[in-house]
Amino acid sequence: MATEEKHLKVEILSKTHVKPQKPLGRKECQLVTFDLPYIAFYYNQKLLIYKGGVEEFESIVEKLKDGLKVVLEEFYQLAGKLDKDNDGVFKVVYDDDMDGVEVVTATVEDAETADLLKEEGTAKLKELLPYNEVLNFEGLHRPLLSIQLTKLKDGLAMGCAFNHAILDGTSTWHFMSSWAEICTGSKSISIQPFLDRTQARNTRVKLDLTPPEQQNGDGATATKPPPLKEKIFKFSESSIDKIKAEVNANPANESTKPFSTFQSLSTHIWHAVTRARQLAPEDYTVFTVFADCRKRVDPPMPESYFGNLIQAIFTVTAAGLLQANPPEFAAALIQKAIESHDAQAIEARNKEWESNPIIFQYKDAGVNCVAVGSSPRFKVYDVDFGFGKPESVRSGANNRFDGMVYLYPAKEGGRGIDVEISLEAGAMENLEKDKEFLVIEE
Known part of the structure; x- marks a missing residue:
């Protein structure tokens, strides 16, 4: 923990804004039921660490800005702001006179890429990321995307803060890969974003933002939760195969559908975290996954749908039941929860929320929870802007909680x-x- 106590000495060099290269006029799109529950989450932070390119830092920054101007012609919503119409319905608005995306350049004299790669937690990395503890509804008066480019001794750190009220992980990495495409010589992006989010849901929902602001205010005087510790556990192919084989070792019957890699690894994590917490047998524990609904909704939406098209899927059991049973018990709970979340279930969830809109806070994922976000399917290590692939891709400190x-x-x-x-x-x-969790043989 000693390394986390020493903050990086980051010096901000400049702060500018980048907007689409061509005039686009005024464009609006209302936020929909899939977006609105995240309005009181924090900005979603991603940190990409690259090695090399130090001598050309200034020219790399200009190249990234030039590419950003081009890619924002398609992803112009990221260059806009949140707004509300006369009925109080949230929307994302872009106009040519807006500032656009915030781009900050910085330098840190005392850090090499190797130092950052060794960091397990996020405390020391916070200085490399913009918009720490900034809530999404602040997008009413802040940029919806802020990018900090920090020069290291032997590389570059790219810290990004995306307003989670307007996009999910799939859209985040679609944008990042498209930006990289332009920076590496493409005249246009290969997959256009599908920008009409009202095609997925078109119910107009008016939100009262008083509760989250009051809750945040109360939180300042409330008892602080115990400190969190963060760690990255790296599971090799062979470890993943072993975990999956173990979970699938005793199928209930011949027609039982095999458990996927995700379901198997989730079971492995849920069991281990429950053991680590030393819960009482009667304590409930919740498993939550933020699932992509693009192919689940009716009609299905394209993979390129730009926005939030995720929903939290929950399953719950008692800690004693979870631990007394073989892994296929938990895997079956997870599998059933995921597979039953079809278009009908999504519709029912949307209608229920629209009838009583609840502003979730980022940690509202359930008691003694294990909540899974992001996805190993995201091609995060293919984001190459012309100076190599990232050495590391991390999530920032925002939106973290126990589990x-x-x-x-x-x-x-x-x-x-x-x-x-x-x-x-x-x-x-x-x-x-x-x-057992680490897949270490005795």
Whole structure:
């Protein structure tokens, strides 16, 4: 923990704004039921660390800005602001006189890429990321995307803060890969964003933002939760295969559908975190996954749908039941929850929320929860702007709580998966020593 106490000495060099290269006029799109629950989450932060390019830092910055001007012609919503119409319905608005995307350049004299790659937690990395603890509804008067480019001793850190009220992980990485395409010589992007989010849902919902502001105000005087500890656990292909084989070892019958890699790894994590927390047998524990609904809604939306098209899927059981049963018990709960979340279930969830809109806070994922976000399917290590692929891709400190899990593909490719977990410190210490979780042979 000692390394986390020493903050990086980051010096801000400049702050500018970038907007689409061509005039686009005024464009509006209302936020829909899939977007609005995240309005009181924090900005979604991603940190990409690159090695090399130090000598050309200034020219790389200009090249990135030039590419951003082009890609924002298609992803112009990121250059806009949140707004509300006369009925109080949130929308995202772009106009040519708006500032656009915020781009900050910075330098840190005392850090190399290797130092940053060793960091397990996010405390030391916070200075490399913009908009720490900034809530999404502040997009009413802030840019919806802020990018900080920090020069390291031997590389570059790209810290991005995306307003989560206007896009999810699939859209985030679609934008990032498209920006990289332009920066590496493409005249246009290969996959256009599908920008009409009202095609997925067109119910107008008026939100009262008083509750989250009051809750945040109350939170300042409330008892602070125990400190979290964060760690990245790297599961190799062979470890993933072993976990999956174990979960699938005893199918209920011949017609039982095999458990997927995601379901198997989720089961492995849920069991281990429950052990690490040392819950009483009667304590409930919730597993939550933020699932992509693009292909689940009716009619299905394209993969290029730009916005939030995710919903939280929950399943719950008692800690004693979870631990007394073999892994296929938890895997079956997760599988059933995911597979039953079809167009009908999504419609019912939307109607229920629209009848009584609840402003969720980022940590409202359930009691003793394990909540999984991001996906190893996101090609995060292919985001190459012309100076190499990233050495590391991380989530920032925003939106972390006890039990939050981010999944990323392994840098080496293949079927390996990096698991980024936040837990209370005592539970994390137990998890770090759990040989079954770590897939270590006795």
